[in-house]
Each structure stands twice: as structure tokens, then as C-alpha cells.
Amino acid sequence: MKPKFYPEDTIAAIATPPGRGAIGVIKISGDQALSILEKIFQPKKPKPFLESHRFHYGYIKDRESNEFIDEVLVVYMKKPYSYTREDVVEIHAHSGFFNLKRVLELVLKEGARAAEPGEFTFRAFINGRIDLAQAEAIEEIVSAKSEISLNLAIKNLSGKLSEKINLLRENLLSILAQVEAAIDFPEEDIEIMNPPELKRLLEENIDELNRLIENYREGKIYREGISLVISGKPNVGKSSLMNILLKEERAIVTPIPGTTRDFLEEEVYIKGLPVKLIDTAGLRETEDLVEKMGVERAIEKLKEADLVLLLVDAGSKPTKEDTHIYNIIKPYNHLIVINKVDLSMNFLEDWREFLKSLNEEFVEISVKEHQGIDLLTQRIFDKITHNGIPQVLEVVPNLRQKIALEKAKGHLLLALEELKKEEPLAEILAMELREAFSDLAEILGEVSTEDVLSDIFSRFCIGK
Ligand SMILES: Nc1nc2c(ncn2[C@@H]2O[C@H](COP(=O)(O)OP(=O)(O)OP(=O)(O)O)[C@@H](O)[C@H]2O)c(=O)[nH]1
Numbered sequence: 001m002k003p004k005f006y007p008e009d010t011i012a013a014i015a016t017p018p019g020r021g022a023i024g025v026i027k028i029s030g031d032q033a034l035s036i037l038e039k040i041f042q043p044k045k046p047k048p049f050l051e052s053h054r055f056h057y058g059y060i061k062d063r064e065s066n067e068f069i070d071e072v073l074v075v076y077m078k079k080p081y082s083y084t085r086e087d088v089v090e091i092h093a094h095s096g097f098f099n100l101k102r103v104l105e106l107v108l109k110e111g112a113r114a115a116e117p118g119e120f121t122f123r124a125f126i127n128g129r130i131d132l133a134q135a136e137a138i139e140e141i142v143s144a145k146s147e148i149s150l151n152l153a154i155k156n157l158s159g160k161l162s163e164k165i166n167l168l169r170e171n172l173l174s175i176l177a178q179v180e181a182a183i184d185f186p187e188e189d190i191e192i193m194n195p196p197e198l199k200r201l202l203e204e205n206i207d208e209l210n211r212l213i214e215n216y217r218e219g220k221i222y223r224e225g226i227s228l229v230i231s232g233k234p235n236v237g238k239s240s241l242m243n244i245l246l247k248e249e250r251a252i253v254t255p256i257p258g259t260t261r262d263f264l265e266e267e268v269y270i271k272g273l274p275v276k277l278i279d280t281a282g283l284r285e286t287e288d289l290v291e292k293m294g295v296e297r298a299i300e301k302l303k304e305a306d307l308v309l310l311l312v313d314a315g316s317k318p319t320k321e322d323t324h325i326y327n328i329i330k331p332y333n334h335l336i337v338i339n340k341v342d343l344s345m346n347f348l349e350d351w352r353e354f355l356k357s358l359n360e361e362f363v364e365i366s367v368k369e370h371q372g373i374d375l376l377t378q379r380i381f382d383k384i385t386h387n388g389i390p391q392v393l394e395v396v397p398n399l400r401q402k403i404a405l406e407k408a409k410g411h412l413l414l415a416l417e418e419l420k421k422e423e424p425l426a427e428i429l430a431m432e433l434r435e436a437f438s439d440l441a442e443i444l445g446e447v448s449t450e451d452v453l454s455d456i457f458s459r460f461c462i463g464k
């Protein structure tokens with residue numbers, strides 16, 4: 001949507017997703033919300049007025065045709081105690097796209113305008129009920145891909161990130177106050193500024209910014225998930241592993257090497273992490289045109305992997321070919337998995353030695369006997385989250401916020417540079433501090449451009 005605010009418009013939309021369901025909600029916000037409702041709603045028990053924040057039972061009727069439209073519950077939320085801080089009405093109707101569309105059309109006929117995506121939340125932001133970081137948190141709640149990312153978004157909605165940013169801004173303001181005092185008294189500027197003390201304060205705040213930026217990296221894993229590529233020679237059990245991780249027979253498994261030709265992608269959760277699992281064609285030199293293309297694609301897929309599982313077969317000795325494949329995988333974040341340890345004729349010792357000589361850690365499993373799979377998922381989790389402990393992340397910025405944090409950090413680093421000079425200039429320090437301050441303000445939406453707002457709110461669905 002264009003992030004323009006048309007406060008005179010009363011807006012309306014279907015707020016529930018399309019498809020079969022028990023109820024569907026139509027939301028109206030703006031000055032005319034109540035009067036529109038009064039035109040189309042007939043309470044079962046007529047009342048002199050519709051009490052705010054109470055459900056009322058009755059019927060939606062078209063006053064022109066006197067047509068009965070639906071049996072509903074309605075709630076009116078008098079401003080400012082509503083989502084948008086405007087008068088808001090919700091009509092809880094029977095679900096079903098055509099029914100909801102009919103009620104919405106009636107609402108529009110009586111004077112509302114169809115809302116743009118995110119326009120309700122945009123109003124909540126413009127009317128000062130939430131800041132920009134909280135508006136983004138609402139979108140993140142709606143689109144959360146894992147419970148952990150949902151929890152993070154809820155924390156941000158409750159204002160955790162905003163609090164942190166405000167604290168940082170207060171810190172910067174008090175540093176700025178010192179520097180500005182020095183500008184006012186140029187004779188004693190160095191004493192007033194107390195460079196070692198300023199340096200300490202700046203470093204403290206840079207550390208804090210670094211922590212937040214680092215949290216972004218961790219949070220991203222939960223927010224967007226990771227992609228896990230299963231790679232290795234033909235017939236080592238890649239598709240079998242894919243199936244066992246998915247807990248369904250998704251990929252075709254046969255004893256014939258070269259079974260999987262194209263890659264297969266499926267979503268699964270590993271310890272709460274959203275994971276895109278990718279099974280690929282076995283890597284080998286081949287004359288078969290289709291298989292050759294599959295192998296090329298398998299190698300191509302490595303590039304998008306957050307983690308590559310290199311699967312090897314305990315049933316055969318490590319060979320030159322294995323070294324060759326290992327060298328292909330090596331540059332990527334990888335974990336080596338020895339499969340088929342159940343085979344009585346196995347070369348497990350050779351593999352252990354081979355991998356130890358390469359200084360590689362590995363996990364031993366048998367897909368067939370369901371052995372070592374829990375350990376494997378744990379190791380996958382550890383590899384992805386680095387420290388392996390499911391961190392209790394308090395405050396996690398999103399990409400836009402992280403970029404603003406990095407910009408702020410950049411200015412503080414420049415201020416630090418200036419401080420290290422023999423005669424640091426208070427004017428330069430003040431300028432960098434102000435820049436950093438305004439980068440932080442951007443996070444909360446106090447100085448956002450139309451483009452930024454447009455980008456954020458266009459990600460919302462209609463009705464939110
Ligand atoms: N003994 C034993 N056999 C296994 C194990 N895992 C897989 N297999 C067998 O190994 C054969 C190949 O398995 P797949 O999963 O198709 O192997 P793949 O790596 O996907 O093979 P391609 O798609 O040809 O590259 C099948 O006969 C599986 O039943 C295991 O842990 N132990």
C-alpha cells in the first residue's frame with residue numbers, strides 16, 4: 001500500500017483467511033464504523049445504543065432490499081481503546097467466502113472503503129499505539145514459521161526491542177550532552193569531554209549493538225529456517241535418510257545406484273527449527289544424460305545449503321572417489337554421516353581412520369535399524385546454532401532493524417576513531433553521535449521514509 005494516511009476514510013476488510021471455517025470476521029475502522037454498523041445490524045434485543053466492548057447478537061440486513069444476509073455477533077470498540085485507536089467494529093459472521101463477501105459489500109455500500117494490505121496496522125502505528133518495530137512484530141507473529149520465532153515476535157510486540165533501543169538512545173543522549181558541553185566551552189573541551197571515560201561509554205554501547213546484531217543471526221535461523229542438503233555417492237542411503245527425517249516414505253528408495261535423479265525438497269522441523277530438507281542425486285561420473293543433469297543440480301544445490309550432510313556407506317571402503325566427493329563438499333558447512341553401520345560386513349574402522357585423518361567429526365547411523373538418528377538431529381542442531389544450546393534470545397531484530405543497528409554502530413566506531421586522536425574534535429563526535437541516534441530512531445519509525453513504510457506494510461495481508 002501507499003503509506004498515506006487518509007484519516008477521513010472508514011476502512012473495511014475481511015480479516016479471516018479464505019477457505020472453510022466456522023466463523024469469519026469483517027473489520028471496520030474509522031469515524032463511520034458505528035454508523036455503518038447501525039445501518040446494517042438489527043440486534044435480536046433492540047437496545048438504545050450499542051455498548052462498547054460487548055458482543056451483541058443479531059442479524060445483518062440490507063435496508064434497501066430488506067434482504068436478510070446473515071446471523072452474526074458484532075462488537076464495537078470505541079476509540080481510543082481499539083487496534084487502530086479509531087472506532088472499530090467487528091462483525092463475526094458465518095464463514096465462507098461468498099457470505100463474507102456479501103457482508104463486506106454491504107459495509108462498502110454504506111460508506112466504507114476497502115482496506116489496503118496492512119492498513120489497519122498502519123493506522124495503529126500512525127495513531128501512536130505501536131511503534132514501527134512493534135508493527136513489524138505483528139507481521140512476524142502472523143507469519144511465524146516456528147514456535148521459537150513466534151515467541152521472539154511476541155517479545156518484540158510487547159516492546160522488548162523498543163525498550164532496548166530507547167535505552168541505547170538515552171545512553172547516546174547523555175554522551176552527546178557531555179560532548180556538547182565541550183563545544184560550548186572550547187577552552188576546556190578536553191577536560192570536559194574526558195576522552196578515556198567517553199571511550200569507555202562508547203565501547204559499552206558498541207558492545208550492546210554487537211550483541212543485538214549477533215542475535216539477528218541466531219534469530220534468522222528460527223525465523224526463516226535453514227536448508228539442509230543430503231549429499232553423497234549413489235546408493236549410500238540419502239533418500240532413506242530423507243524419509244526417516246520426514247517420517248514418511250517421500251523419496252523412492254531402491255538398491256539400484258542412481259535412483260534419485262532430480263532433487264526433492266520437503267519442509268520438516270528439527271528440534272523446533274524449520275528445515276528445508278533437500279535430497280539429491282548421488283554424485284558420480286555418469287554417461288546417462290538425465291543422471292548427469294541430476295548430478296549437476298545436486299552440486300548446484302550445495303550453494304544454497306546452510307548445512308550439507310555428506311553421507312557415506314559403511315558397507316564399502318573409502319576410495320579415491322570418496323576423497324574427490326569430500327573435496328567438493330569441504331568448502332561448505334558440512335557434517336559427515338556414516339550410514340549402514342548395521343551391516344555385518346562393514347568397513348567402519350577404515351572409515352573412522354579415514355575421517356580422523358581428515359580431521360573431520362562424524363556421526364554413525366543406521367537408517368535401516370533406526371540407530372543414531374536422534375544423535376544426528378542433535379548434531380545438526382548444534383552445527384546450525386553454533387553453540388548448540390537453544391539460546392534464550394531476548395531481543396531479536398529483523399533485517400531492516402539489523403541494518404539500522406549496523407549503521408548506528410558504524411557511526412559510533414567513527415566517533416571512537418576521533419576520540420583516539422590527540423585532539424579530538426567535539427563537533428565531529430557530536431555529529432557521529434547524532435547520526436547514530438537517528439539510525440536508532442529509524443528502527444522505531446520516528447524518522448522513516450515513505451519507501452520504508454511502504455515496504456513494511458505491503459508485507460501484511462489485507463485485513464491486518
Ligand atoms: N543395511 C542397510 N541398508 C540401507 C540403509 N539405509 C539405506 N539402505 C539401503 O540402501 C539402498 C539405497 O538406499 P537409497 O536411500 O535409495 O540411497 P540413495 O543414496 O538415495 O541412492 P541414489 O538415489 O541412487 O543416489 C536401499 O536398498 C536401502 O534400503 C541402512 O542403514 N542399512
Ligand SMILES: [Mg+2]
Pocket residue numbers: 238239240251252259260279280282
Ligand atoms: Mg536417492
